[in-house]
Amino acid sequence: MKGSQMTANITCATLFAALALMPVAPYAQMASPTHYPAVLPPEETVRDALAQLPELQAARANINFSASEQQRLQSGPYEWSVRGETAQRRTRMDGNFHDYEISVDRPVRWFGKARKDHELGQQTRTLAEAAYADSWHEASRALIAAWFELLREERVAARVSEQVLLSERLLDVMQKRVRAGDTPKMELLLAQTEHERLIAVQQQATQRAELARIALEQKYPGLPLPSPSPATASAPPPLPDIPGNLEQTDWVARIVAENHELEQAQAQTRQKQLLVERSALERTPDPTVALRYTSERGGEDRIVGVAVSIPLPGEARRASHAGALAQLDQAHQEEARVRNKAEREARQLLTQALAAKKIAATQARIRDQAQSNAALVTKAYTLGESAFADTLLAGRQALEATQASEAAHLDALETHARLLLDTHRIWSLEQEKAND
Numbered sequence: 001m002k003g004s005q006m007t008a009n010i011t012c013a014t015l016f017a018a019l020a021l022m023p024v025a026p027y028a029q030m031a032s033p034t035h036y037p038a039v040l041p042p043e044e045t046v047r048d049a050l051a052q053l054p055e056l057q058a059a060r061a062n063i064n065f066s067a068s069e070q071q072r073l074q075s076g077p078y079e080w081s082v083r084g085e086t087a088q089r090r091t092r093m094d095g096n097f098h099d100y101e102i103s104v105d106r107p108v109r110w111f112g113k114a115r116k117d118h119e120l121g122q123q124t125r126t127l128a129e130a131a132y133a134d135s136w137h138e139a140s141r142a143l144i145a146a147w148f149e150l151l152r153e154e155r156v157a158a159r160v161s162e163q164v165l166l167s168e169r170l171l172d173v174m175q176k177r178v179r180a181g182d183t184p185k186m187e188l189l190l191a192q193t194e195h196e197r198l199i200a201v202q203q204q205a206t207q208r209a210e211l212a213r214i215a216l217e218q219k220y221p222g223l224p225l226p227s228p229s230p231a232t233a234s235a236p237p238p239l240p241d242i243p244g245n246l247e248q249t250d251w252v253a254r255i256v257a258e259n260h261e262l263e264q265a266q267a268q269t270r271q272k273q274l275l276v277e278r279s280a281l282e283r284t285p286d287p288t289v290a291l292r293y294t295s296e297r298g299g300e301d302r303i304v305g306v307a308v309s310i311p312l313p314g315e316a317r318r319a320s321h322a323g324a325l326a327q328l329d330q331a332h333q334e335e336a337r338v339r340n341k342a343e344r345e346a347r348q349l350l351t352q353a354l355a356a357k358k359i360a361a362t363q364a365r366i367r368d369q370a371q372s373n374a375a376l377v378t379k380a381y382t383l384g385e386s387a388f389a390d391t392l393l394a395g396r397q398a399l400e401a402t403q404a405s406e407a408a409h410l411d412a413l414e415t416h417a418r419l420l421l422d423t424h425r426i427w428s429l430e431q432e433k434a435n436d
Contacts, residue, residue, distance in 0.1 A: 036426055038240045039413050040147065041224055046427055049220040050139050059132040066128035070121035076114060078107040078286075089297065097298040105290030105307070113286070116278045123274055127267040134260035136429045140421055143223075146216050148414040153209035154228060155406050158236035160202045163399055167195045187388040194392050242357055242412045246350070246419070254423040255346035256339070265331075265338040272324070272331040279324040285311040346422070353419055356412035363401070363408040370394075370401035 036043060050056060082104050089097040109117070174191045177183035209228070216225055256262065287310045294303040377394035380386035420426045 035243070037243075037413065037417050037420070039151070039410075040144075040417060040426070043426060045223055046140075046143065049223040050136065050143065050427070052222065053139055053219075056132070056135055056139055059128075059135040063125070063128045063132055066125045069124050073117045073121035073124065074114075076109055076117060078109070080104060080106045094297075097296070097300075099294075099296045099298075101292060101294040103290050103292040103307075105288055107286045107288045109286055111281050111284050113278070113281050116274065116281060120271070120274050120278060123267065123271045127264070127271055130260060130264040130267045133429050134264050137260045137421070140427045141418070143220065144414065144417050144421060146212070146219070148410055148417075150209070150212040150216055151226065152407055152410055153205065153212045154226065155236060155410065156403055157202070157205040157209040157228075159399065159403055159406070160198060160205045162236075164195070164198045164202050167191075167198050171195050190388055190392060194396075239406065239409050240413065242360060242409065243416050244357070246353055246357070246416075251350045251353075251419055251423065252343065252346045255349070255419075256342050258422065258424045259338075259342040259346075262335070262338050262342045265335040269328070269331040269335045272328040276321070276324045276328050279317075279321040283313055283317045283321060285313055285317075349415065349418055349422065353412070353415040356408065356415045360405070360408040360412045363405040367398075367401040367405035370398040374398040 040046070082102070084100065084102050086098070086100040089099050091097070171188075171191050174183060174188045178185055178188045213225060213228070216223065287308050290307040290309070292303070292305045292307060294305070295301070296303070374391075374394040374397070377386055377391050381388060381391045417426070424430065
């Protein structure tokens with residue numbers, strides 16, 4: 001009887017140790033900070049998935065619209081007009097005559113207005129392209145966030161599933177010990193309660209992972225997603241190492257230089273500047289030139305002439321110019337706001353990336369300590385020096401520490417991916433245009 005109890009204690013100890021000590025990828029700082037992250041999906045598939053998004057299709061259509069707008073501005077607002085007039089002349093001495101007049105007229109842009117309209121058309125196209133680039137970047141950010149959300153939920157589900165399997169084995173051993181009279185039934189009830197709790201946690205984690213997967217599948221149909229970990233897996237695969245040496249790159253300057261929102265604001269300011277210059281030219285009215293041909297007295301008198309008409313400028317033109325100046329000032333202020341926002345967010349992202357590495361290292365140490373503590377408590381229980389409830393608590397703390405360590409590890413990987421994205425080292429629109 002004593003030998004069987006010792007064997008059962010050894011079996012329980014083995015399961016408790018497996019329950020508490022779950023390997024994770026080691027924290028490392030030797031990976032290149034600029035290499036394409038292995039945790040992300042293949043770059044070409046990402047580009048294909050992004051290009052199919054409705055919001056990017058709409059932004060691309062806006063570029064096509066801007067091309068038409070560019071052509072309209074270059075052509076100008078004026079068109080030829082043809083006018084005809086007929087009259088019946090009646091005289092006492094010479095009788096009746098048929099008179100008519102035909103004229104062709106068209107306003108003419110002058111004082112550099114045509115050249116300025118050409119610049120405005122080009123700037124309209126530039127602004128649309130900047131808006132498309134900003135939409136591409138925002139869609140890429142959303143993809144990274146959704147991707148890592150799925151990885152986190154899948155990781156939690158895999159760890160809990162692993163615990164459920166180990167808990168089932170432990171429960172079998174406990175039931176045998178109770179039947180043999182080696183373990184109080186109260187401990188079996190505790191083990192059963194913990195097993196049911198783990199099943200509930202597993203169901204919730206699986207649901208969250210499935211929802212995250214559905215969200216990615218629906219928004220990015222062609223994107224290959226990571227294979228879900230089967231419930232019978234012994235452990236999820238190790239996580240990639242965290243890249244190091246982030247301090248060697250001036251990330252803030254690079255992020256601000258590549259910021260599409262700032263580029264869009266600058267393009268908007270340039271457009272407003274051109275509109276101010278155009279409105280200044282508009283204060284001098286455009287003349288209308290007309291060619292006239294007149295036939296009088298039944299064709300006996302024929303007159304060919306040229307007419308020029310010039311509107312007299314009024315307060316409306318000056319008010320339009322003042323309004324354009326106000327819009328330019330507004331655009332300058334908006335550009336300053338966007339620049340400040342870009343610099344602030346770049347510094348925040350770099351701070352998060354540097355802190356995430358330290359947090360991941362700290363969480364890894366906490367995980368190791370929690371697992372060591374669980375192993376010691378398990379050993380104490382097998383020797384009869386600790387209660388079973390203490391063993392369950394230590395195992396639960398080890399699981400929570402492991403999950404926190406893996407979440408911190410993924411946070412560090414995500415912030416690094418964001419750094420690469422915001423500096424155009426991955427998924428850049430420039431490379432997409434080059435491929436086109």
